[in-house]
Amino acid sequence: MNDTTVENILEVQGVVMAFGGLMALFKPDFKVKRGTIKAIIGPNGAGKTTLFNIITGFFPPTEGTVRFKGRSIKKLKTHEIASRGISRTFQTIELFGNMTVLENVMLGCHTRVPTSFMVSGLRLPGAKRKEEEMRERAVKILKFIGLADKFEEPADNLPLGEQKMLEIGRALATEPELICLDEPAAGLNETETYVASSLIKAINAKGITVLLVEHDMKVIMNISDEIVVLNYGQKIAEGTPEAIRDNPKVIEAYLGSEA
Numbered sequence: 001m002n003d004t005t006v007e008n009i010l011e012v013q014g015v016v017m018a019f020g021g022l023m024a025l026f027k028p029d030f031k032v033k034r035g036t037i038k039a040i041i042g043p044n045g046a047g048k049t050t051l052f053n054i055i056t057g058f059f060p061p062t063e064g065t066v067r068f069k070g071r072s073i074k075k076l077k078t079h080e081i082a083s084r085g086i087s088r089t090f091q092t093i094e095l096f097g098n099m100t101v102l103e104n105v106m107l108g109c110h111t112r113v114p115t116s117f118m119v120s121g122l123r124l125p126g127a128k129r130k131e132e133e134m135r136e137r138a139v140k141i142l143k144f145i146g147l148a149d150k151f152e153e154p155a156d157n158l159p160l161g162e163q164k165m166l167e168i169g170r171a172l173a174t175e176p177e178l179i180c181l182d183e184p185a186a187g188l189n190e191t192e193t194y195v196a197s198s199l200i201k202a203i204n205a206k207g208i209t210v211l212l213v214e215h216d217m218k219v220i221m222n223i224s225d226e227i228v229v230l231n232y233g234q235k236i237a238e239g240t241p242e243a244i245r246d247n248p249k250v251i252e253a254y255l256g257s258e259a
């Protein structure tokens, strides 16, 4: 089967993740259609980040399979999964604070070379041409994410909203087919949230499939094609934003978590 003929770019099937006695995930089966925005929501501790960690190879699931473009990626390492076409951002900002905005994106350009090599490699004369290519790609991305005038700023100097955009920029640098965004709007004000939502839609309009974890319901309802709802590691609902909004099980899960 040719990669581009696989309608579901991602399939999560029978995945169980146990941390000691804690069942962080228990078979939340779902599929992600190529070219769509799929959201994963659920109360704190529902297993959303754990699911991302499994999809991106940070740890293998206790049981079950993850298929990307029709092939299992369960046994692959993080950099192998990245080079197959999945990238991610983290719930907490993971930028290199003293490095410039441009350097942070350039570091994302390579999926095969460890970061320590990249940092020294950038300064070797032999790596000059590679560096030029990476710079061009990074510049394009920075224009796309709206940070064209911040190239030389240390990442630490950016406001939170721009740091979150930069994280997304770094994830785009690997030229992913699927991007997993873990709470891209967390901590952002209304304007920044609007910018983040617009950027996610623009990424999707380029043909990149988006898997989105987010607590901001306005963002979720506005931009998702489909939503999966997790609670205590299990899938309690799946459907369009309209269907999820009025689902009594979903409302109960959220009210329960606030109580």
Ligand SMILES: Nc1ncnc2c1ncn2[C@@H]1O[C@H](COP(=O)(O)OP(=O)(O)OP(=O)(O)O)[C@@H](O)[C@H]1O
Pocket (backbone or CB within 6 Å): 019, 022, 024, 042, 043, 044, 045, 046, 047, 048, 049, 050, 051, 091
């Ligand atoms: N590496 C780990 N070791 C042990 N327990 C973990 C580990 N990672 C996550 N957990 C536990 O698994 C459960 C799910 O956590 P996870 O971070 O996936 O939730 P989440 O849905 O992302 O929550 P939040 O909305 O607060 O980010 C929690 O009970 C958490 O404490």
Ligand SMILES: [Mg+2]
Pocket (backbone or CB within 6 Å): 048, 049, 050, 091
């Ligand atoms: Mg989380």
